[in-house]
Amino acid sequence: MRILLYNPDNGVTRNFMPHLWMFLLQSLTPPGHEVLLIDGNAKPMDEAQIAQYVRDEKIDLVGIGAMTRMIAKAYRIADAVRATGVKVVMGGPHVTELADEALGRDGGPRHADAVALGEADETWPQIVNDAASGTLKEIYTPVDESGKERKPSLKQYPVIPWDSIDLAQFNLVPKSAFPLLKKVGAGWGTFRIIPVESGRGCPYGCEFCTVTGFFGDSIRFRTNESVVNELLLLKARARTEKGQIAVFFIDDNFAINVKRTKSLLRDIIAGGAQVHWVAQISANLLRDEELIDLIAASGGKWVFIGMESIDPTNLKDVNKGFNKPGEYAEVLERLAKRNVYAITSFIFGMDNDTVGVAERTLSQVRTWPPGLPIFGLLTPLPATPLYKRLEAAGRLTRVKHWQEFIPFAMAHTPLKMTIDEAHAEVKSGWAQAYSPEALAHAVDSLDDQPLGYRINIFIARMCFRGIYFPMMGKFAWVKVVAENRRTIFKLVKEAFFGRKARPRSPMSEVAYDEAAQESHSQVGA
Ligand code: B12
Numbered sequence: 001m002r003i004l005l006y007n008p009d010n011g012v013t014r015n016f017m018p019h020l021w022m023f024l025l026q027s028l029t030p031p032g033h034e035v036l037l038i039d040g041n042a043k044p045m046d047e048a049q050i051a052q053y054v055r056d057e058k059i060d061l062v063g064i065g066a067m068t069r070m071i072a073k074a075y076r077i078a079d080a081v082r083a084t085g086v087k088v089v090m091g092g093p094h095v096t097e098l099a100d101e102a103l104g105r106d107g108g109p110r111h112a113d114a115v116a117l118g119e120a121d122e123t124w125p126q127i128v129n130d131a132a133s134g135t136l137k138e139i140y141t142p143v144d145e146s147g148k149e150r151k152p153s154l155k156q157y158p159v160i161p162w163d164s165i166d167l168a169q170f171n172l173v174p175k176s177a178f179p180l181l182k183k184v185g186a187g188w189g190t191f192r193i194i195p196v197e198s199g200r201g202c203p204y205g206c207e208f209c210t211v212t213g214f215f216g217d218s219i220r221f222r223t224n225e226s227v228v229n230e231l232l233l234l235k236a237r238a239r240t241e242k243g244q245i246a247v248f249f250i251d252d253n254f255a256i257n258v259k260r261t262k263s264l265l266r267d268i269i270a271g272g273a274q275v276h277w278v279a280q281i282s283a284n285l286l287r288d289e290e291l292i293d294l295i296a297a298s299g300g301k302w303v304f305i306g307m308e309s310i311d312p313t314n315l316k317d318v319n320k321g322f323n324k325p326g327e328y329a330e331v332l333e334r335l336a337k338r339n340v341y342a343i344t345s346f347i348f349g350m351d352n353d354t355v356g357v358a359e360r361t362l363s364q365v366r367t368w369p370p371g372l373p374i375f376g377l378l379t380p381l382p383a384t385p386l387y388k389r390l391e392a393a394g395r396l397t398r399v400k401h402w403q404e405f406i407p408f409a410m411a412h413t414p415l416k417m418t419i420d421e422a423h424a425e426v427k428s429g430w431a432q433a434y435s436p437e438a439l440a441h442a443v444d445s446l447d448d449q450p451l452g453y454r455i456n457i458f459i460a461r462m463c464f465r466g467i468y469f470p471m472m473g474k475f476a477w478v479k480v481v482a483e484n485r486r487t488i489f490k491l492v493k494e495a496f497f498g499r500k501a502r503p504r505s506p507m508s509e510v511a512y513d514e515a516a517q518e519s520h521s522q523v524g525a
């Protein structure tokens with residue numbers, strides 16, 4: 001069979017990183033089938049274009065995976081594919097919780113011929129075999145011999161052939177940026193952020209999060225060797241392409257078992273597998289100085305921290321009382337000392353939030369080392385404890401909010417402000433944190449650092465803004481570039497005419513710089 005795996009865009013914001021599930025399922029497909037991948041974030045297509053593609057490429061089966069916010073588009077695409085007579089299998093967190101919706105068993109239209117519930121590592125080969133023999137079932141559940149749900153072990157993780165996969169659609173280097181990037185260092189023909197997982201699961205059970213319910217609270221890890229080999233494969237690819245690769249460790253909590261994380265990072269260093277990487281780690285796990293040293297030495301550049309709120313009452317309300325706002329600054333300083341910066345994620349519209357929450361939060365953020373603050377609204381995702389609590393209290397205002405995706409729109413009423421006020425707070429958060437002045441300030445605050453660090457923070461801020469904030473068309477990007485022309489001009493001038501760099505804390509940089517040199521030399525810079 002010719003199989004197409006498709007991940008939809010939501011048409012409003014976009015991701016800059018391909019989705020791991022597609023590469024994983026491609027690697028787990030039984031031999032004898034050809035698998036093609038399209039990520040709508042990189043290659044936006046509408047319903048008619050996908051239907052045409054399916055016909056032109058003589059596709060026999062289409063697999064679609066989507067988060068809740070992309071599900072409306074996913075259903076439209078599925079409908080268009082099914083209208084061509086080709087079968088559609090859907091999977092991922094949304095349809096796992098609402099399989100009846102996808103299968104049209106809830107009174108609505110049917111979108112999928114089959115649904116894969118939960119983690120599909122073990123069911124996907126069976127789905128493919130059944131589809132090939134014309135015996136596709138409606139629901140595939142990962143269960144053991146006794147019918148009990150089984151979470152796949154990651155000990156036998158497949159080799160994702162990163163050295164040969166066609167990644168053309170995921171190159172992030174715009175041609176117009178070549179002259180500047182060439183100055184920063186050779187080897188910038190391509191730049192890709194690649195998702196890699198080292199483990200699955202998080203036991204914390206935050207009220208708004210689907211992870212504990214979906215992946216379970218049993219944590220599973222790949223072997224260090226398998227992760228190191230994957231990184232080496234990625235480095236080799238970057239070297240052959242004379243390009244750059246960075247890795248996003250998509251584990252929900254990369255340091256959930258600190259001992260194991262340290263052992264992995266040591267093996268990465270020992271194996272010469274350092275690449276620049278980003279990972280999600282909760283603030284309470286970043287108290288260990290040795291862990292932070294290892295993060296920096298192994299290539300860690302950014303840590304995504306779900307801070308959510310600076311108000312302990314809010315945190316307790318959503319079962320995230322283990323976050324201690326009083327220690328946020330200390331954690332960020334600890335990272336910044338090693339030139340590791342943080343993506344700090346906040347949620348507004350929580351039950352104890354009142355008007356002014358954005359300014360109160362930003363007044364703290366401004367005292368922290370520069371990073372990437374991001375803001376969202378408390379969103380009741382299906383099947384989360386939050387959804388159930390709000391539903392029971394009759395507080396949902398858009399019960400099936402996913403049927404019409406509107407970015408930054410509440411689906412319930414907060415307790416201490418109105419929906420409109422919550423919307424205004426999130427807008428204000430973005431506007432202030434990403435104003436040209438704030439961007440210039442972030443770049444200037446690294447004035448004592450080499451140019452690469454300042455370009456890094458500037459580009460990272462631009463990209464992250466685009467993931468979360470509507471910034472789709474060329475015009476929107478041109479406008480943002482024009483608004484930030486002074487900072488861009490300054491960086492370009494420095495790239496061409498130079499400026500003496502003064503490392504802020506030579507001791508703390510030694511470990512990372514050794515790793516970085518190693519990593520650069522291996523990617524052909
Ligand atoms: C990496 C990541 C991101 C990346 C981008 C996604 C990417 N390119 O990979 C970033 C950081 C940008 C991101 C952003 C957001 N994310 Co996110 N993200 C993740 C994360 C941590 C990992 C995803 C992953 O690769 N998992 C590992 C793979 C192997 O698991 P999987 O995708 O579930 O796939 C398995 C099964 O689901 C199934 N499967 C999946 N698809 C398909 C399709 C078929 C056909 C089949 C058969 C099977 C199948 O098989 C796979 C193997 O077992 C998940 C949490 C998690 N652990 O999954 C959250 C998660 C997906 N994100 C989530 C959310 C809410 C968001 C945001 C909306 C957050 C926000 N408030 O702004 C934004 C949206 C951004 C946007 N522009 O739309 C939620 C989605 C929940 C939901 N019901 O929709 C999750 C689950 C986390 C959570 N807190 O609950 N995210």
Ligand code: SF4
Pocket residue numbers: 202203204205206209210211212252253282306
């Ligand atoms: S710590 Fe993060 S991944 Fe774990 S349950 Fe909470 S929000 Fe979800």
